[in-house]
Amino acid sequence: MFVRRMYFVNCLLPFVFIGFLISGVFWSSAAERDPLQPRVPLTLLDEVKTITNPIHSTQENIQRGKELFEGIAICSQCHGVGGKGDGAVAVNRGLDPSPRDFTNVEFHKARTDGELFWVINNGSPGTAMPKMTGPGMINEEQAWYVITYIRTFPQREGETMP
Numbered sequence: 001m002f003v004r005r006m007y008f009v010n011c012l013l014p015f016v017f018i019g020f021l022i023s024g025v026f027w028s029s030a031a032e033r034d035p036l037q038p039r040v041p042l043t044l045l046d047e048v049k050t051i052t053n054p055i056h057s058t059q060e061n062i063q064r065g066k067e068l069f070e071g072i073a074i075c076s077q078c079h080g081v082g083g084k085g086d087g088a089v090a091v092n093r094g095l096d097p098s099p100r101d102f103t104n105v106e107f108h109k110a111r112t113d114g115e116l117f118w119v120i121n122n123g124s125p126g127t128a129m130p131k132m133t134g135p136g137m138i139n140e141e142q143a144w145y146v147i148t149y150i151r152t153f154p155q156r157e158g159e160t161m162p
């Protein structure tokens with residue numbers, strides 16, 4: 001009996017423990033909802049798609065967008081400083097669906113600037129993505145700077161953030 005118990009503790013317990021670790025990882029990471037499906041209601045989609053970003057993608061404007069994204073606009077708390085959708089709030093609250101992974105180049109191809117702007121102005125209903133513009137939050141011009149920055153995430157993949 002004693003020998004048997006020792007066998008369990010020495011040989012099997014580590015596997016049980018590893019099993020817990022692995023399942024813990026799966027439980028805690030929620031998936032993104034299909035990032036290629038439009039979030040703008042279909043009745044508005046054609047019109048929203050045509051809205052263009054008034055901010056030019058210069059190094060200076062990208063930098064300003066980055067400062068907002070990581071600073072007062074608080075986007076990085078959910079989307080992560082690296083834009084992968086793994087910010088502290090997303091991880092701690094187990095947000096499901098998880099915030100958008102901005103390093104996904106297919107997502108960028110599927111969306112116009114106008115669609116990103118609409119979601120920042122209205123939120124994504126049924127998810128934790130809130131309306132981010134308005135009193136006490138960023139204004140529309142600041143939202144455009146943030147979009148200019150968001151668009152640069154795919155080309156930063158694998159690079160050290162400045």
Ligand code: HEC
Nearest residue numbers: 033039073075078098099100116119124127128129132146
């Ligand atoms: C409280 C957490 C939270 C904060 C703060 C937040 N987001 Fe999100 N965001 C989400 C989640 C969750 C989603 C995924 C929604 C979905 O799948 O429809 C998302 C999705 C998005 C999308 C993708 C929309 C699309 O068309 O698929 C954009 C763009 C976006 N967020 C921009 C921002 C910006 C810019 C900020 C800061 C101004 C911000 N978010 C702040 C949680 C957050």
